[in-house]
Amino acid sequence: MKLAVIGTGYVGLVTGACLADVGNTVTCIDVDEAKIRRLQDGIIPIYEPGLEDVVKTNFAAGRLKFTTQLSGAIAENEILMIAVGTPPNEDGSADLKHVLSVARAVGDSMTERKLVITKSTVPVGTGDKVKAAIQERLSARGMNIQFSIASNPEFLKEGAAVNDFMRPDRIVVGCMDEYARKKIEQLYAPFILNRHPVIFMDIRSAELTKYAANAMLATKISFMNEVARVAEAVGADIKSVRDGIGSDPRIGYHFTYPGVGYGGSCFPKDVKALKQTSHELGLDLAIVDAVERVNMSQRAFFVKKIxxxxxxxxxxxxxxxxxxxxSFKPETDDIREAPALDVISRLLQAGAQVAAFDPIARDNVREHFGAAHALQICNDQYEPLAQADALLLLTEWKLFRSPDFDRVKSLLKKPVIFDGRNQYSLEQMRDLGFKYFSIGRPAV
Ligand SMILES: NC(=O)c1ccc[n+]([C@@H]2O[C@H](COP(=O)([O-])OP(=O)(O)OC[C@H]3O[C@@H](n4cnc5c(N)ncnc54)[C@H](O)[C@@H]3O)[C@@H](O)[C@H]2O)c1
Incomplete structure (x- = not known):
């Protein structure tokens, strides 16, 4: 099949590359000229395990192309997937300006039937807006061309995005006609040989499914963070509590790790957007509201401990x-809404010095803060420890699971660790002679 993916970020690039990998011809489009130039030069602008190989192989084979020319790509491809960003507005609602500008461009350029699939996370009702925007531009041109719209929210996880796309748990599709349904079934057939389903529904339900999924996952995290606070207050160990509840299949173990809260480009913005949508509808979502408040206060809670x-x-x-x-989680260079950056800002504001190491996200943080920023970013894992009063573990990269503790101890002024991700056992820390604080477990 031939298709265009508009927006070449974490979702667009993974989607385009994976669809090309099963034999389709895919054009990835972005307004960011530098990004497209780098991709054409074989440089992958993001860190995502396994992505570089898929992009390079398919680019070399001519199945994956990169361009900034949207109108040309619209003309040449019947299937158009929108994967542009939907950042939060000031009031928390999702900013649809990129999605709708693509929809208008489709209406401006199309000369034959198109299927427009929205992959970006968008509030319920956006499908209608996309349809209206295309129709308005078509009418302005005096054209009467058939088109279909569909919603196909993406559920990939950064850090495991290629694998998630290649072997999805499920693919959710909202569409209104048989033409769209058949095309999408055909598009995803190579990815569901593992028998995981394509779940068809109406467009509004598909749009809401994405928000419900992210809000549910964020709820699990905030809930466990609250229980962890209780555990600390009563002298219980949240790890044992987690083991105890997770064995119930209705609860499970996933997303029940307490920590310094969730971050990233999705949960914070999607929880906010769901809240905003419900406020606009006159609904008061008490749980969703609390999930966000707990998440923010969890970072403050960690700093209070220090x-x-x-x-x-x-x-x-x-x-x-x-x-x-x-980074906001391991195996990604994405620092959007990373709890680590919030914790660091709070410490700097309180007059502390901070030196930090991250295996992959260092350059993004340097760029984010600028050269003059007080945060010192180190290229070596042990460099920040020299003469530091404590080590804070804020993202659970594998590299940090079994460090050279003797070296850690000898470099720190005093052997103190604040572990925001519960990576070490209390027994080990006690035996090694560290003063050790974690989340929801007794200090040792
Ligand atoms: N990152 C994730 O893990 C993830 C997972 C599921 C869903 N989503 C959703 O997918 C969407 C994209 O997220 P992302 O993380 O890939 O964002 P991103 O910021 O990494 O990428 C978005 C890209 O769209 C480009 N763009 C903006 N306007 C454009 C236009 N008019 N034409 C062409 N390109 C344009 C930007 O330059 C950017 O490269 C969002 O709605 C997000 O909520 C993200």
Missing amino acids: ESHFGGTNGIKGRKFAVWGL
Whole structure:
């Protein structure tokens, strides 16, 4: 099949590359000229395990192309997938300007039947807006051309995106006609040989499914963070509690790890957008509201732990902290809404010095903060530890699971670790002689 993917970010690039990998011819389009130039030069603009190989192989085979020319790609391809960003507006609602500008461009350029599939995460009702935007431009041109719209929200996880796309748990599709249904069935047939289903529904339900999925996952995280606070207060161990509840298949183990809260480009913005949509409808989503509040307060809760150990906010002033992990989760360079950056900002504001290491996200953080920023970013894992008052573990990269603890101890001023991801056992920390604080477990 021949198709165009508009927006070449985490979702668009993975989608385009994976669809090309099963034999389709895919044109990826982006407004970011530098990004497209780099891709044409074989440079992958994001870190995503396995992606580079898929992109390079399919680019070399001529099945994957990169361009900034949207109108040409619209003319040449029957299937158009929208994967542009939908960042939050000030009020938390999703900003649809990129999605709708693509829809208008489709209406401006199409000369024959098209299927427009929205992959971006968009509020319920966006399908109608996309349809209206295309129709409006077609009418302005005096054209009467048939087109179909569909919603196909993406569920890939950064860090495992290629695998998720290639072997999806499920593919959700909202569409209104047989033409769209057949085309999409054909498009995804190579990916469901594992028998996982394509679930067809109406467009509004598909749009809501994406928000419900992310809000449910965020709810699990915030819920466990709240229980972890109780565990700490009563002297219980959240790890045992997690083992105890997770064995119930109705609850399960996934997404029940307490920590410094969720981040990334999806959960924070999608929870906000769902809240905003419900406010506009006059609905008060108490749970969703609380999920966001708990998430933000979890970062403050972690910083409070550090303050308490050093004798309050003033005790932090002038101290040096070493941070391991900056990306919002392991195996990605994505730092959007990363809890680590929030924790670091709070420490810097309190007058501390911070030196940090991350195996992949360093350059993005340097770019994000600018050269003059007080955060020192190190290229070596052990460099930030020199003369630091404590080590803070904020992203659970595998590299941090079994470090050289003797070296850690010898470099730190005193052997103190604040672990925001519960990576180490209490027993091991006690035996090694660390003062060790984690989440929902007793300090040792
Ligand atoms: N990142 C994820 O893990 C993930 C997972 C599922 C769904 N989503 C959703 O997918 C969408 C894209 O997310 P992302 O993380 O890939 O975003 P991203 O910011 O990485 O990429 C978006 C790309 O769209 C491009 N763009 C913007 N306007 C454009 C236009 N008019 N024409 C062509 N290109 C344009 C941008 O330059 C950028 O490269 C969002 O709605 C997001 O919520 C993201």
